[in-house]
Amino acid sequence: MTTPPPPPGYPPTAGMPTPASEPVAEWWRKDGPRIPAPAPGATVHTPVPIAAGGPAAPASMEAAAQAFWAPVGRILAEQVPHIAEQIGQQVTQLMTETEAQRSAREQVQYEAVRDAQRAVRDAQFAAAGESAAQRAERHRVENVLTPSHRRDDLVGMVDLLAERIGETPDERAARLDAERELDKRRARAREDAERAAAGETPEQRTRRHRQQRLADKRTASTRARRERRRAARTAGPSDRTRRFRRWCVLTAISAIGGCSTGLVTLIAPGGPYVGLLLAAGGWALDLHIRDRGRQRVSEVTRPGPLVLLVLVRIPVASGLAVAAGLDHVLAALSL
Incomplete structure (x- = not known):
């Protein structure tokens, strides 16, 4: 560790003219300060510029700014996605x-x-x-x-x-x-x-909340659908008659489909009991498809679900046709 140099043995104003001899502006503009040379052997302290580098030189402005903003950027990179x-x-x-x-x-x-x-x-x-x-x-x-x-x-x-x-x-x-x-x-x-x-962790809590929101949405959709069905059940006799006619038409279409595929001809020799057994099995599948019977047959209106409903109800309609003895009528239609 170096010791600081001793102060000079002469005042810093040595050699400057007095105000009475010459104005300050004149001697500074013409000749400058006339400071005598230091004595032989005296230690002279030479200032080092900032840009000269060295072990004690400060960092540049770019490096200081980068060091300042690096923690801020890291914090923003961690917190901004969570905040968003x-x-x-x-x-x-x-x-x-x-x-x-x-x-x-x-x-x-x-x-x-x-x-x-x-x-x-x-x-x-x-x-x-x-x-x-x-x-x-x-x-x-x-x-x-x-x-x-x-x-x-x-x-x-x-x-x-x-x-x-x-x-x-x-x-x-x-x-x-x-x-x-x-x-x-x-x-x-x-x-x-x-x-x-x-x-x-917050990530686990966010994922659990997302799953809960999806479950709530499904529950709300199911509750709204059941409310609409309950409101439809409280309708007047005219609506009930219309729904019954729609059920008969869809069941007849399913029975015709069963006759066309040969299902009615296949179970006809078994008699009414086989038809009832097939109708019971098809009815259980039909109830499972229609949310355990909460959705009525007459409430299906869209083309895609309507075609799927007719196909699923083919065993039910075929079993009912055989049990009611309508298999000969369907066979006479030459479908």
């Missing part, structure tokens, strides 16, 4: 969720914020010396004063009864859907907390 995925999930959720799902989600978020605030207050009151009984009483008062809390006394029961009596069937269905969604979201929030405590 979260934003995409939120946008998809806002675009596809129903009113009941949105209210349930907002209720769960509100309860999470309320529980966090209550935990902070509990810690502050515990530090001030609050007992367990006092904390329980404070929680009870807070629950009563909460706008979304229902009173558990006679007044609350009367209000609940009046609300249930006055609601319409649509309001009741919407309320039940909201309660169902709220319970499901609460259960999933608890499941997320438990799995996070067990060591679940």
Whole structure:
């Protein structure tokens, strides 16, 4: 390690003219400062420019900027895909969720914020010396004063009864859907907390949420289809007559198909019991195809599913034709 050079033995203004002899601007412009040469053997400190390099030279501006932005780029490369995925999930959720799902989600978020605030207050009151009984009483008062809390006394029961009596069937269905969604979201929030405590990674949680959304979509589609079928069953007699005629026409087409393929001729020697057995087996397959009978034959309207339904019901129609003794009639038609 080198020692710093000693200071010079003469003042830095040595040799400069005095203001009385010549103006400063004149001697600086003409001759410059007249500093005497150092004494022989004296150590002279020579400044080194920054760009000259050396062991103590600072890095260039490009290297300093690169070293500064390298951690930022690494953090952005790690966080930007996750942030973009979260934003995409939120946008998809806002675009596809129903009113009941949105209210349930907002209720769960509100309860999470309320529980966090209550935990902070509990810690502050515990530090001030609050007992367990006092904390329980404070929680009870807070629950009563909460706008979304229902009173558990006679007044609350009367209000609940009046609300249930006055609601319409649509309001009741919407309320039940909201309660169902709220319970499901609460259960999933608890499941997320438990799995996070067990060591679940964010990627695993995202994949599990995606699978849950797909399952919810399938469940909602099935529920909507069943609701449409239930509404169709409550139709008037004219609609029932139309559906019965449609069922007869489709069954007759399937029976003609069975006669054309030779299935009716094949089972005709067995008699009505063989026909009933074949009809029972075909009917079980037909029910399985039609969601265990939840979808009626008359409800199939699209060309592709209609052709598939006619082909699947060929054993049913052929067995019914043989059991009813219509195999001779179909054979006489020369199909």
